[in-house]
């Protein structure tokens with residue numbers, strides 16, 4: 001019974017008016033009815049087995065609090081004495097634990113236990129609290145929080161005050177809150193201020209707001225490490241601070257991808273439990289300068305234009321993307337570029353390999369990168385030159401309400417690669433069929449002969465803006481003449497921010513940042529009413 005070594009506390013407590021054996025292990029807490037009885041003062045007979053029990057990992061305990069309950073006997077006594085409730089010794093405690101309510105949504109569940117006396121109650125609270133404080137769980141204590149009052153439906157301040165602040169208080173997290181007054185407020189603050197006291201920086205906002213935290217933190221980290229204007233060969237430094245997002249924007253692809261849903265309470269709970277996931281970051285260069293960093297979608301052509309147009313319709317809230325998407329689709333624009341890319345050498349990893357990135361992803365954990373090696377000495381660069389409607393580089397799956405499966409469903413959070421998705425020149429109807437599949441959950445959106453996909457480590461993008469010579473009728477004098485046709489230029493949609501530079505070089509940095517989030521769970525594999533395999537009672541029974 002090796003698991004018994006990890007037993008920290010074991011007593012009979014009252015839960016739901018029944019005697020329950022409650023055991024605190026170093027990794028989880030377990031409670032349930034026993035087949036051998038135990039008396040009310042906590043004596044129990046060995047051997048005992050739980051009949052039915054529940055187990056919660058320590059990681060998923062949000063907090064433990066004393067619970068003031070007037071016990072039945074005391075109530076009776078007080079009633080007979082004709083007195084109101086007086087302050088009595090607290091001998092009950094409440095465990096606030098993560099509860100999964102379906103669709104990746106998390107809520108707080110309260111589980112109350114009554115102890116034989118105040119001393120036992122205090123012992124339980126101290127024992128559980130000391131596990132929660134253990135460094136191995138990395139739960140944040142001090143957070144810097146930025147709220148964008150103008151993101152999405154403009155409800156970020158209300159969301160924070162009503163839903164998030166009480167949860168942080170419950171979990172003992174001190175949060176310094178800054179409601180932003182202008183674009184780049186958060187970015188500039190992170191670049192300049194003293195951040196030593198924080199464990200992490202979070203925002204209540206959308207992808208654009210998250211991009212401010214990302215760019216601010218990565219720039220600050222490189223600056224502090226003495227790395228300025230890095231070229232692509234430079235190994236970037238990983239920030240100490242972790243980032244987190246509470247959805248309050250329009251698309252919220254970062255939070256939807258990493259938590260499985262854009263729900264503020266779920267995100268707050270992911271942050272509180274302190275679990276983190278490494279996330280790949282693209283650095284976007286022009287010559288020897290880093291222009292920006294990007295984690296979700298970097299797009300040129302269709303989605304670049306949609307972003308520019310959607311900014312004019314901000315008043316519509318999140319619906320502006322549908323409207324601009326539709327408007328932009330009505331006019332067909334074609335772009336041309338030369339794109340060179342360094343494809344993932346392992347052919348098992350591909351945007352259409354059918355894999356999914358779940359919490360504890362084995363693919364992300366097993367992929368090896370030879371970070372120190374020069375990308376440019378590699379002779380495996382390939383080139384695509386041609387016309388397209390949409391070009392996207394997708395570094396995480398980019399799930400969102402617009403695309404619940406993701407823009408690249410088999411992309412991974414931390415595999416060190418980005419997926420290039422090129423929708424080549426085609427009819428408007430064909431492009432719509434492709435987009436329709438991106439939005440729907442059913443069919444493979446890449447299964448079209450005009451869609452090309454590659455999983456790459458780096459790429460170079462060179463827009464072609466002149467189309468050689470074209471014959472054109474000049475109606476005024478009826479003669480034909482040759483002239484150079486100008487091709488349309490687009491701009492980049494970089495995590496929802498506009499980037500006007502056309503020529504760029506992009507490189508993926510494997511797990512450059514850590515995000516407070518577990519990543520989505522494979523709900524088919526979640527056991528709801530069974531104990532973890534490490535449970536003492538279960539392993540004893542096996």
Ligand SMILES: CCCCCCCCCCCCC/C=C/[C@@H](O)[C@H](COP(=O)(O)O)NC(C)=O
Pocket residue numbers: 206207208209249250251252253296297303307321322325326329398400402403407435438439493494495496497
């Ligand atoms: C003709 C109908 C077109 C519908 C298009 C359906 C495809 C959906 C693709 C969604 C793209 C998700 C990638 C994430 C992008 C965000 O970074 C960005 C900014 O998000 P934010 O508003 O800051 O939360 N949002 C968009 C739509 O460009």
Ligand SMILES: Nc1ncnc2c1ncn2[C@@H]1O[C@H](COP(=O)(O)OP(=O)(O)O)[C@@H](O)[C@H]1O
Pocket residue numbers: 147148149150151152153179180181182183184185204205206207208209210212248249250251252496497
């Ligand atoms: N106080 C503010 N006023 C105006 N713009 C802001 C403010 N705070 C942040 N922003 C900017 O608003 C943009 C969109 O924010 P975001 O939270 O992503 O919302 P949405 O998802 O609706 O686009 C970002 O570019 C961010 O820099």
Ligand SMILES: [Ca+2]
Pocket residue numbers: 280394395396411412413414415416417418
């Ligand atoms: Ca990736």
